[in-house]
Amino acid sequence: MKKIIVSNPEKCTGCRVCESVCSLVHTGRCNPAESRIRVMRWETKGLDIPVTCLQCEDPICEMVCPVNAISRNPDTGAMETNHDICIKCYMCVMACPFGGSLIAPNGDVLRCDLCGGEPQCVTLCQTKAIEYKRVDKVGVTKMRKAIKHFPSLYRVEKSM
Template structure:
């Protein structure tokens, strides 16, 4: 399973951010989302920023505490909050700037595919985010 991103279809509504934060943090706070929409007012574009699941998973390999792992079943990276030391090595390792910090807990936020059922997908009415 893989998230397919098509920024050309994104309207910048940020419904995906709210769905993500609602599911993971039980709060409709885009700052606690694992997906971010970046609106460029000059170009009139909206870019979808989320974990791309790099083949070598640098966020996983850089974590010295095994707080970041790759889940073979879901095909997504997971952060184990109870093990994380908040060293932010995973943030620095991400070449896509798709590892965010939760403003409340300061824990890293990486798209984990919601345990195999990404909650953002049904809320993207333009299908800029879809599952394949």
């Protein structure tokens, strides 16, 4: 089943290890400006929200690409760019409603490729603010979290 990178902003510390690791494995540089994942930060409000490509089921980026440079990797489900074909028109960047497509300082289009099925950013996220999860589990996990105090209301002695 399809897996995606899920953000849990309430756990994010704003350390940007994900940005650093992403750019390192893709370019050999620790460079947030070349990272496919970015943490949006409001430092004095205590908000840190990791954002990356959501690998949409009906990807607008693929639809708007005039040269068909974007296609889904059948093994990982990631929307990948063929840089040999890409003409850097940035239609994908403009069309994406989430900012999932970004532009690197050298002009290349950046989009999360799920590191071939093992996203490296996730492996070093200590607080699990980003997780690589099967899509069908995302909602259920939230459900369980939302009602986590119910068992105690029903005087269940042992934790579930």
